[in-house]
Amino acid sequence: MLNIGKIEEGFVLDHIKAGKSMQIYHHLGLDKLDCTVAIIRNAKSNKMGKKDILKVECDINQLDLDVLAFIDHNITVNVIKDGEIVDKKDLFLPKEIKNVIHCKNPRCITSIEQGLPHVFVLADEEKEIYRCKYCEEKYSEIK
């Protein structure tokens, strides 16, 4: 059994689909923050078989919940203060995400227009389909 120390203030992202933690690490920009991060991969889970966990010691406001929800809205977000869980955040699929993913359609205007943000809009909430705001190309890689 691997033991990772408790964190005093920050958040624990639990029930991450096994293998997705590094993707989340990068999308949340954790590599750019000067804080303690523990990445636990392939932990045993009764619910999921295997899961990843991320523990991050930083201000909760630094976490972009929309990005997280886009990647996987089934992740449990535990907010930690004074070493205890003080809150659990629900994740909802964001209506729009900006500059998180890029449109891969070579015919899309985003492929040539300088400074244009890559914007995806939630086209079908039930099927979790995002489409490029400009060319309506479906994005499905992360799901």
Place this chain on the structure above:
Amino acid sequence: MRHLMSPLDFTTEELEQLFTLATDIEHNMPKYANACKGKILATCFYEPSTRTRLSFESAMLNLGGSVIGFSDANSSSASKGESVSDTIRVISCFANICAMRHPKEGAPMVAASKSSIPVINAGDGGHQHPTQTLTDLMTIRSLKGDIKDFTIGLCGDLKFGRTVHSLINALMRYPNINFVFISPPELKVPSYIKEQLKERKIPYKQVISLDEVMPELDFLYMTRVQRERFFNEEDYVRLKDFYILDKNKMENAKKDMLVLHPLPRVNEISVEVDEDPRAAYFKQVQYGVYVRMALILTLLEIEV
């Protein structure tokens, strides 16, 4: 200020107002001859499209306005690397309304977001071509009286044809329309469109042979089957003649069935069909001018 990016930007009620105006224009052209006097339309065509550009220019000239523009990217600042955002800001200083065609999908939307004048999407890659759809709807409405209670056959390349996808999407909003999709298996209508039809409980069927469904159609919307869409020459040769509309096939059609085509035609409609009173594809071009005139007036908020 409004723009036109997709045919679905307008509600069916707004489209009805637009078509009513277009019909009034059709019957009272002199009344509108000076409606846009002093106004300038910029046609910003980053790729050649003589037909659409001339239709827009004809529309503006019929309204008494003027036209400026370019007809390919090489004759614009795009060849020097200017962004669409910058171009439209500049064009906004020169013109009152802009029709833009661009090979990149979503380019007119980017232009609209930075523009201080109305922008009309005149075709963006394989994405949208809303004024073609408005033309198609206007033609149906004018020749039939309304847009409801009919069976429309869409024939040819239903997989890649953007005019077909836009038209289906637009027609889904009208009551009691049956769709018949006539195409080779390789060029079937995409599944997401069929899912939308199922969700809305709109009847449709898919067939390979045009002959077998001809008698049940009220409209036949022809498109071109392109050789390059096939995986092998054999399939192309086997199927291409299925979709050539000729006198023989027309004999099985209803007496009042109408044939539409977004044009240009290559050989999918024999020239012998042109003399048939049911051939409506050249009338369709004329309706395209009326509907673009109505659109220009609507977006410029000019009342006559």
